[in-house]
Amino acid sequence: MIQPHTFRRSAFILFASVLTIVALVTQSCKKSRSDLGAELYKKTGNKIFKDATPEGLAEVFKQVLAEEKGNLTNPKTIASFYEQNGYDPVFVADHTFNGDVDLTANYFAKASEHGLDPSMFKAGEIKQLVAKFKDKKAIKSLDEAYHDIAKLELLTANSLINYSNALQYGMISPRKIYARYFTQTIRPDSIAMLNALRATNLKSFLDSIQPKDPQYKMLQKALIAGGTAQGMTKEETLRYLVVNLERLRWKNKPKENKYVIVNIPDYRLDVMENGKSALNMKVIVGEGRNTDNQISLVEYDESDKIDRPFSRETPQLNSMIYAAQVNPVWNIPQSIATKEIMVEAAQDPYYLSNKGIDVYKNGKKVEDPETIDWSGAQKGEYEFKQRPSEDNSLGNIKFLFKNNSSVYLHDTPAKNAFNQNMRALSHGCVRVGDPLALAHSLFGESNAYQTIEKNMADPKPSPTTLSLPKKVPVYITYVTCWADENGTLQYRPDVYGLDVVLYGHLKKFLPNSSQLAAL
Template identity: 65%
Template sequence: MILLNKINFKSYWHGLMLGMCAILLLTFESCKHTKRSDMAQTIYDVNKNKAFNKVTEEGFQPVFQKILAEKKSGLKNPVLITTFYKDNGYDPVLVLDHMKGEDLKTLATYLKKSGEHGLNPKIFQADEVNSLVDKFYSKDAIKTTEEAYETMARLEVALANSLINYTNSLQYGLISPRKIYARYYTETKRPDSTSMKKVFAIADMKSFLDSVQPKNPQYIALQKALAANVQVPGQTAEETERMLKVNLERLRWKNKPTADKYVIVNIPDYRLDVMEGGKSVMNMKVCVGEGRNIDRSADLTEYDESDKVDRPFSRETPQLNSAIYTAQVNPVWNIPKSIATKEIMVAAAQDPYYLSNHNMAVYKNGKEIEDSETIDWSSAGPNDYEFKQRPGDDNALGKIKFLFKNSSSVYLHDTPAKLAFNKPMRAVSHGCVRVERPLDLAHALFGDGTKYETIKNDMASGSAEPKNVDLSKKVPVYLTYVTCWADENGTLQFRPDVYGLDVVLLAHLNKYLTA
């Protein structure tokens, strides 16, 4: 009897669970698509066009499927859009959920005004959306049920495509920098399917569109300058406009520092800042890598079509984000192969005392050669030797270097060549960043205490032995590239496009008009 009760209870529980699952499945399916049995009346109440009096959900679906297939190749996110409508019974959610009030007209207006963000309205098919919206709301522009279906279908597709593209562009940027720049190593968040699908559930269009407007004060300052047609002295109005547009795009990229304390180097400004709590607590001049655009440093002359592909000069400082984890006092310079081949070996061939005079050691197969003066450099291959410069007053890295992980073997470091800091154009290094006041940077990173005192004393002593001093807490470091911004007084600052990266970005922004 007890066993029977257990069996009955088990059967009962199993049946109950199956029933609950079925209810949940039905509920989920019903949430995915709600029947619109009153479609005709709902639309007619809004636009008073009799051509919509006989439209039905069943009649609309095949027309919508046809238009979706026809337009698919022109959509920026074709799989996401077509899958969404397939999963939701080809319901024109954007048209039907937003046709009352001013929502659709508001979207059309915002798309037409995208030029305020430095973006061409053509990118978002602003004219097409505006034309379709006007046609949909007209009492007599649509004459037949078939035309009503087609107009509504084309409008729904255009709304979905343009709304997603506009939202993505303002929240994440139109361009992915990692796809257009050869030496860009800053992680940049891009939109995903979850964020894009949110547009189909918007409650109020204007509130949503206002919410995606970037709120960064820097962004707003550049927007205002663009609207006011600000012109930089010595540049044409067109050149200034281009600088504003590309830097607005940079501000839209989701890759900005979020830590309370970090180090940031702006390559075109030749400046390093230590930031805390959103404010610069210390800044200094830097020297950065040589760039491809030295001769064009005062303008934004467009490159030809082939230069839309980024081809950086070998010595350009890369854009990256990492974290400073240690300082090496009285460092050894492990000379990169490119410098060794193109410079060191050439100089050694011309002067047998060059290596000893510059405190450099030469290695073959990992073993130091005691008498480098005996080497026959005329027969030496580019991979035969390795070079290191020992610590000392003439070491190219000076008294200290600050290390952070990166794939380009760059770091922040001191330098014995101090005169370069007095020059206005400081793109002169091999790629690393030379800092003007390295001891001050060490103090800003380590603070008061034993580690800073060790650094200070060892730098002063000029020890022949390198010493690593680790940071207790890593400090983020950003090497970035910004040619236009508003300073703390609200004054716009412009810097020459020393690496030509503005031009590369502008070329890709313009490509969207012909894509």
């Protein structure tokens, strides 16, 4: 039998061993710079560094960090990194004298190739400090040495985080600037920022964060070439490129092998499979505030960066298509009922019956709506539903996906509208040009698809809902410039004025004309 005192002694030894292991592991996470002075003297040839100690540097580093806090984009993350690592000068000691920091500054200096202002990343200041360390006589006191080490560390850390965030996530959060943006978009967090600071091979890290998307590279090539698109000024062409480069940096792109994507300014739907379009068709999207393209990137007004969406604009979103409803009933939204249906009914007593629209009050169907005095009806007093028919505004089928904007993809009886060039004509939903083909793409050669095909042709239609055996992602997006399959750049009018909004927020981060001329 184990005696209690023996058990307690064994437990104490085990606990002490665990504490020792934890302490060793914690210490191993931090670099030992006990020979900091000798190390820096060997690398710089400047005798001033002989007396440098980690403790002396830490005291000055804390002071400089407090002084520079207002100049850092992410001061808490940077402060936490250095606090946890004992204010170890990782960039100065490990990356300055082998050329890594200079190389990093070279990447920063070429930020204009991404449509970004290089001065944001302080390449020139970094290079000046690096040159000072490499000059044996430039640093004349130990206090100056400590200050310069801290400054170069913070300058490099801040610029590396900013550059990494810009290329991997974009400069602007679309959720913050767009009123009707509901697409899941990943933004940088402290983990992503710390990964940048912990990179052991800076060149490999910088190469890894350069956007690899072929679309990005083609727009980047066009930006560097500095050409002018047909019918545009050089300035407008440039602005088209930089706003769409920014969109490509946002982490909101589909990753699934199969998905449906609608590009609002292109009035087009594609079913993408394994990176290629397996089906495409024309679509009609919601009305916009800029259908005549009067607001443009040629002349920009500061007030334009405030997003003021028209009530019928189709939102940007992502969701999952989970079902199709054949021969749907249209539950007419209250806004349409008030502004259109009730107005038409007041002018024509037979309008409702001709359109197959039933009227409800307090949940009960009104048997004789022709007797209603619509001129005195109150907003919200009546509800309207349109029965399945060839006149139903949803056509013969609608595709359902969850969203908070009450939009969906659907058929339409107004087929002639697909022949128009400007197709921002709906109340917000997306009308699809070939709904049967879309159903076939989603359901495949299944019994459900056979039911859809049969019921859509039924002369006496009734609503039928069929669930997709496997949900398919849908993305409704907004892109005004891209390279087509032949590498030719395509430009589309900014039908909702969203380029102008984005440019308004982005322009303070853009390179000036001389920086662009140097590309």
